Amino acid sequence: MSYETDNNPQIRELALTVREFINTHAISLEHTLRADAHGIDPDVRSQLQAAAREAGVFAPTAPVEFGGLGLNHVAQAVILEESGRSLLGPTAMNCAAPDEGNILLLDKVTTPAQREKYLAPLARGEVRSSFSMTEPTPGAGADPDMLTTTATKTASGWSINGSKWFITGAEGASFSIVMARTDVGATMFLVDADNPGMTVKRSLDTLDSAFSGGHGEVVFTQCEVSDDSVLGEVGQGFKYAQVRLGPARLTHCMRWLGAARRAHEVAVAYATDRPMFGTQLSSLGMAQQMIADNEIDIAASRALIHRAAWVLDQGHAARKETSIAKTFVAEATYRIVDRSMQLCGAEGTSGDLPIAQIFRDIRPFRIYDGPSEVHRWSLSRRAVRQSENNILPGDWA
Amino acid sequence: MSYETDNNPQIRELALTVREFINTHAISLEHTLRADAHGIDPDVRSQLQAAAREAGVFAPTAPVEFGGLGLNHVAQAVILEESGRSLLGPTAMNCAAPDEGNILLLDKVTTPAQREKYLAPLARGEVRSSFSMTEPTPGAGADPDMLTTTATKTASGWSINGSKWFITGAEGASFSIVMARTDVGATMFLVDADNPGMTVKRSLDTLDSAFSGGHGEVVFTQCEVSDDSVLGEVGQGFKYAQVRLGPARLTHCMRWLGAARRAHEVAVAYATDRPMFGTQLSSLGMAQQMIADNEIDIAASRALIHRAAWVLDQGHAARKETSIAKTFVAEATYRIVDRSMQLCGAEGTSGDLPIAQIFRDIRPFRIYDGPSEVHRWSLSRRAVRQSENNILPGDWA
């Protein structure tokens, strides 16, 4: 349970270790991030991951059998929030998107052979991966039913054709989980990076720049894979996407909450130190309002994340709870970072403080893993269904 | 713990009983509320309280020794939210302000004699009470230090002089807890309604109208009370105010969340039934956005209330947690009711639906028990202090 976990001495101890790790190892390397390139140097990544293993904070969400910490969702809420205080933290601790979500999915769906080939090295941080779902117009995006990439049965396996874009981590990933349409429904495939039918056409120039491998446009041209490459069962792609989706959107919330908290920390420190109009900035009412609103948004975000994590830990799909958390947290963390920037004035828009980088990187979170609008549409339909079935809103069953 | 309590079969059973009680007994009498008078007829109140006793839902926060249910804060969060679905619910169940907060305070601070004389009949619903704190300009309001009412030591006790206003429930209360300034600091006194020195000068004409006894202007003129009338110790008035304040503002949140949920229920049902532009209102995107925003605000409000309640149950003062919950919930529930009204169009502004009455009654909650601005000021100062002490914001200790 959430609040017990907060007080759980082991988790608390681990959280303080992560905080120390982030402060010592990750923050000092943030200057290597650049607006014009994505992620960090692979060598820096290796060095950071080694330090995380050393500190005992590596792979908090991965199975214990592969060296992970195997935390439940509520404990993840505490630890991943701490990891997110630096944009390099999740990479260092191997709990960054999309690898973290892929680890979860592969842990639930793979065959033993796939487990050994794909999950093991991924969990250990030896390789990176991607998740190829989103497609250029008029393909799958906010509306996944518009999936256009196809997989056709061949004598020896499958042939995949189509285009994907905004594939996070594509450049440099050793394999991708690819969603394609087959005769019997959407299906997921494991495709190796050296498959000649899969090409990273370009890396998109995006507002954010902290994801390792950036966001690629990936083209599949007669991309031949064997039957062993099917992840789980043929035709069950959307079902597995759901397995991955709820927890993965929640870990995004956790990490971004940490990033927003960092921006807030920097802004509070700035406002405390900054003389202005004969007093400190932090004594001016409008600044106080921004600081307080940040505190409120942090508390509400965390409360919604913990609630959804707890429902997941009870074994439920938590569709409603993760949808609410994702929508609220994506908007609230953005507000926090925006207010933090405003508090720091011109300096906040510059590389002299970490806020501008966080600002650029957090904005797209209102769009990926379901834009706020799609979540609201879904939440509204659910509310109406409950009304029709005479299940009152707010029922806590 | 909160989530366990949600799943606690006994609390869940009690909540369903309350829901049934509200639907059956309270909602049917709401038409007796009027914009031009306050609260309900005393006979209707007695009738409702008898029904609540019968249903086993009476006095959920009061001590068991006086027939209350003695629930902890987390269980209160579940039950008082349900009670709030009707503006008459808390009155019927004897968990309305200010009596509910006064019961809490008297339970913690009274002498045995005071306990018998004041707490017992109040907990049993035989009498009503008031809490005389707020004063006309330039007295105590958002800034309690501006307290101007005085209590002067006399041979036989104390003489109280001063003016109070917005004293909820004043008209018809059998006693009042009165805050006054003495030589050694603010002190609370128990003053009987028949004391000739205490007069309810008028009942204020306010936007809200569902509180029993309305909001009175109360004048103290050489109001003589004995030493036995001191509540707790002389000079400890602000300390006791704090004892009352945290939990009392949280029960306000619980009740108003229930009221907001009711408005939302009505609006969702309306939107589901209402044909418009060739479809149902509930199928139009802008309506869906309002419905979803209500769902999100309900979830975030509840999560913050439960969190603060849990911290109170651990024995902490929960100053920060109740302050955050109060600020967020007062604003979020208002938004919910406002959106619900907008969804129902002209009908929503009329007495044909319960929303307009809830709208009028919920608006002042952003002001009483600390205006949002004072809470934000306090939250900001706390954040700055933590920054100075190198305690990071978001520390969950």
Add this chain to the structure above:
Amino acid sequence: MSYETDNNPQIRELALTVREFINTHAISLEHTLRADAHGIDPDVRSQLQAAAREAGVFAPTAPVEFGGLGLNHVAQAVILEESGRSLLGPTAMNCAAPDEGNILLLDKVTTPAQREKYLAPLARGEVRSSFSMTEPTPGAGADPDMLTTTATKTASGWSINGSKWFITGAEGASFSIVMARTDVGATMFLVDADNPGMTVKRSLDTLDSAFSGGHGEVVFTQCEVSDDSVLGEVGQGFKYAQVRLGPARLTHCMRWLGAARRAHEVAVAYATDRPMFGTQLSSLGMAQQMIADNEIDIAASRALIHRAAWVLDQGHAARKETSIAKTFVAEATYRIVDRSMQLCGAEGTSGDLPIAQIFRDIRPFRIYDGPSEVHRWSLSRRAVRQSENNILPGDWA
């Protein structure tokens, strides 16, 4: 032109006269408004109108031939804003809804006989009128095409059948302009109050209470009217509704801006006088933010109103401009009043200040004359059409 008009000495002089009139005559009678009844006593109304005639501020929008001032739209923007500083102002000056809009419509569409019978006494303030358009579910509301009231041709005229509600001013009006569906399309009829086929079934209990005659539910049962009762041509009802709609929604904006400004004036005076936390409330940053936001909302509202008025004065329909002004002003004036209430604390929610009454009366403006959502839908469709036609948004032609 708007700004010239601002500087036009005659209009400026008239505005100052109106300000003086409102301060002297209207504000002093506001205490007669009550939450549980609508409008003011007919005798008080007569007395106020006499004073307005005396002051030379009567009927600013009505034709000169009937004693009105015949102002153009831009001059109306200045004068009606001033009139709105008291909720009694527009009634006193005979420029309140719905009479003011009906005068405009009758001036454009009536036959000479109708002009004499209906327009003349209405413009002179001798009678009141109503506009019967909105219907109970599932009739005409936000979607006017859902019109269900019918008018069937008879030997001697027409027989009207159907129900209307939220008919402002119904109680006490001497006639109503009634929209009904005929074989050849929606048609407007002039129906006398003493027609036995038209009954005011009830006066709705609504959040607002300052409109003379309240908001009635009006039932038409074999309501027989002569052919002379048709307003304009049969089948042209929606066209005439448009004639009335644009200007009428703009005069609403003008009056409500005046009301919001009044709330702001009261709040600024309160904040200037109110000591708090060792200074004045008006020196605290969060209060300053509310005051400044009010100033900004007032300026933006006024700028949009004047722009739309100017376009109307050029002879255009100003559909887009009045739609933008209505949406923005309805929301902005509501925010202004809400902030003003928050600034005044508990006192702001009481009848000791005029804000609570304005708050109740202004809220429905986001709903009537087209809910904000319907205006946004229309604005969006227009923007898309312009994009398709390669007319750039913001074209000032």
Add this chain to the structure above:
Amino acid sequence: MSYETDNNPQIRELALTVREFINTHAISLEHTLRADAHGIDPDVRSQLQAAAREAGVFAPTAPVEFGGLGLNHVAQAVILEESGRSLLGPTAMNCAAPDEGNILLLDKVTTPAQREKYLAPLARGEVRSSFSMTEPTPGAGADPDMLTTTATKTASGWSINGSKWFITGAEGASFSIVMARTDVGATMFLVDADNPGMTVKRSLDTLDSAFSGGHGEVVFTQCEVSDDSVLGEVGQGFKYAQVRLGPARLTHCMRWLGAARRAHEVAVAYATDRPMFGTQLSSLGMAQQMIADNEIDIAASRALIHRAAWVLDQGHAARKETSIAKTFVAEATYRIVDRSMQLCGAEGTSGDLPIAQIFRDIRPFRIYDGPSEVHRWSLSRRAVRQSENNILPGDWA
């Protein structure tokens, strides 16, 4: 007058010419902007300016004697909005900050010799300039009174010492207008770029990147200048800053409104073309709400800009009007660009559309030329003063 100017055939013709120029010349070169460097290549700049001269749209705000168009403020509102549709437009047309504001200031304050030496080549686009005002903590920023840079009288002139930062255009400027503190008050100096006492220490890495010359940190070390270098009179620096400030913040508003409109155009076109959930994105209610809110924010921004411009054209300082316009427009244009990005989904965050670049460049506008908070503080104080003097808010004198 504003609206007449809108309809003024010459201005309208010029606006269409600018639109054509931007579409043809500026937009096609936007891909040369990069997040990691500032502004555009000097050669590209020259090429664009030549094209602007050719098209007759060069230097719309500069005096006619130097080849400018010499437009009044209201005409500027129309033309500079059009210029802003491309981030390269103002540079191409020589109406970008800070040169445009410097031209205005130099036109009002210089000696004939300074006019020839500094203003003439600047107005002709032969050189760039900077305005050195803002200082690192604890110097002048939101609070200009904290000015720390000093100018000390020497035998032959003045010696300037201090640090400035966020000096837009510093890198590559041929001179700077420098604000420094002297014995008799703040004073402005004209300092040539080749003065050995003035060094551009670094170019700041900022969120925005479209300003030519970026934002520099500039250090003055015994920077010796002659008496001829004083701009206007010694001790009048803040007065001249005000001369520049009002109009300069308004031209910022005009240009950014154009940029926001461009983002909106792109988003509307995207939403019109994008299939989703079985229809077009532009037919979904939540998308329609964003499009409509953009339309409203554009209209309100433009109305406030034109109003302030008209007041400036009447010869007033327009302190209140420009302050309101700056605050509203900086926030409204940001909202417009943010919504436009959300409408375009992932693509909106990428370089495939121009929105992400505009988003990065427009965010700091809520901070420079007075943060929103400082403007609100000033507006509130003015409102309170007017209240105290019994000048009613909203007075249009």
